[in-house]
Amino acid sequence: MVIDLYSTLQPLIFRLNPETAHSLAIWALKWGLAGFDRVPDPDILAVSLWGKKFPNPIGLAAGFDKDAEVPDAVLRLGFGFTEIGSVTPRPQQGNPTPRLFRLKADHGVINRMGFNNSGLGAARQQLESRHKKEGGCVGVNLGKNKDSPSAVDDYLAGVRELGPVADYLVVNVSSPNTPGLRELQGKQPLRLILSKVFKQLNELDLDSKPPVLLKVSPDLTDEDKSDIADVALEIGVDGLIATNTTTQRPLNLIGKKRDEIGGLSGAPLMQLSTSVLYDFYRLVGGKIPIIGVGGVTSGADAYTKIRAGAHLVQLYSALLYGGPQLVRRIKDDLATLLLRDGFKSVTHAVGADHL
Numbered sequence: 001m002v003i004d005l006y007s008t009l010q011p012l013i014f015r016l017n018p019e020t021a022h023s024l025a026i027w028a029l030k031w032g033l034a035g036f037d038r039v040p041d042p043d044i045l046a047v048s049l050w051g052k053k054f055p056n057p058i059g060l061a062a063g064f065d066k067d068a069e070v071p072d073a074v075l076r077l078g079f080g081f082t083e084i085g086s087v088t089p090r091p092q093q094g095n096p097t098p099r100l101f102r103l104k105a106d107h108g109v110i111n112r113m114g115f116n117n118s119g120l121g122a123a124r125q126q127l128e129s130r131h132k133k134e135g136g137c138v139g140v141n142l143g144k145n146k147d148s149p150s151a152v153d154d155y156l157a158g159v160r161e162l163g164p165v166a167d168y169l170v171v172n173v174s175s176p177n178t179p180g181l182r183e184l185q186g187k188q189p190l191r192l193i194l195s196k197v198f199k200q201l202n203e204l205d206l207d208s209k210p211p212v213l214l215k216v217s218p219d220l221t222d223e224d225k226s227d228i229a230d231v232a233l234e235i236g237v238d239g240l241i242a243t244n245t246t247t248q249r250p251l252n253l254i255g256k257k258r259d260e261i262g263g264l265s266g267a268p269l270m271q272l273s274t275s276v277l278y279d280f281y282r283l284v285g286g287k288i289p290i291i292g293v294g295g296v297t298s299g300a301d302a303y304t305k306i307r308a309g310a311h312l313v314q315l316y317s318a319l320l321y322g323g324p325q326l327v328r329r330i331k332d333d334l335a336t337l338l339l340r341d342g343f344k345s346v347t348h349a350v351g352a353d354h355l
């Protein structure tokens with residue numbers, strides 16, 4: 001049972017500044033105080049992908065556990081997988097605070113964290129100490145240092161250092177809070193980065209190579225999307241993650257902090273990120289598995305992402321509003337929706353809206 005204390009504690013938690021609340025959540029997870037989900041997942045939720053078995057398709061998105069401090073505690077909450085990072089080669093502080101804002105009335109979040117993290121060495125230590133011990137899928141999201149002279153070299157350092165301990169790797173070129181990062185989604189830089197990443201991975205001579213995924217922004221033109229899809233197919237990227245946060249501000253936002261600079265996530269991102277996911281599924285002809293992320297707050301949202309073309313789904317912001325017991329609720333509701341519509345498994349429903 002995941003402890004249902006969160007709804008009682010939420011008013012208190014919301015009095016803390018959001019970063020303090022986040023540190024408290026990491027602390028609670030470290031000490032086993034955030035709860036457990038001991039109910040086995042129903043078979044209908046199991047997904048097999050990249051030669052791995054996921055007990056359910058709901059994962060924790062990058063940015064929560066940046067330094068891989070609590071991957072196993074996150075899995076014990078009932079997530080089917082988790083993604084640590086973004087990790088940059090050297091530790092960096094990120095942007096000045098305040099840099100994380102709740103948009104309570106919209107169930108949204110704005111952040112301009114700027115890849116605050118403890119660097120590749122620290123993440124490696126954390127992941128080595130757990131690697132292969134408990135099972136479960138832990139992806140590693142790679143970023144670049146703000147002051148790095150070479151983005152390519154930063155991603156290659158990430159592959160060398162964390163490739164051996166990652167269940168999958170993510171090339172993150174889509175965070176809005178590192179100047180110039182999103183320009184790396186252009187055809188030429190993307191082709192260069194991805195081809196070198198695959199070359200580096202091959203040179204590592206690992207028994208099993210982690211799949212390499214590319215995380216994209218929701219703020220892309222049609223031409224950008226089609227270029228990215230072409231490069232992804234050409235290079236043979238193993239997966240896409242759609243999407244990161246948006247710099248757009250929907251006109252119907254009412255939260256007081258809506259004009260803060262940074263990336264918007266949570267409920268107000270659901271429609272935009274799902275339409276980008278839908279576009280990518282079509283552009284790659286369903287040939288590259290996609291993780292759908294952005295604004296998932298319910299089983300119905302997760303189901304919408306799957307029908308739009310997602311094999312797996314992630315969330316982060318909804319946890320602020322729903323607490324850890326949300327994961328169980330989403331899984332139960334998703335299983336009910338799949339059964340209702342006659343799907344034998346998650347995989348059978350992937351891309352159903354394109355038929």
Ligand SMILES: Cc1cc2nc3c(=O)[nH]c(=O)nc-3n(C[C@H](O)[C@H](O)[C@H](O)COP(=O)(O)O)c2cc1C
Nearest residue numbers: 061062063085086111244265266294295315316317
């Ligand atoms: C505080 C915060 C920090 C984040 N940091 C990262 C990050 O370091 N790397 C990354 O790829 N995405 C990062 N994200 C984006 C999430 O992984 C996710 O793509 C986005 O928040 C949309 O999902 P959501 O609406 O469920 O939160 C961050 C999001 C938030 C809210």
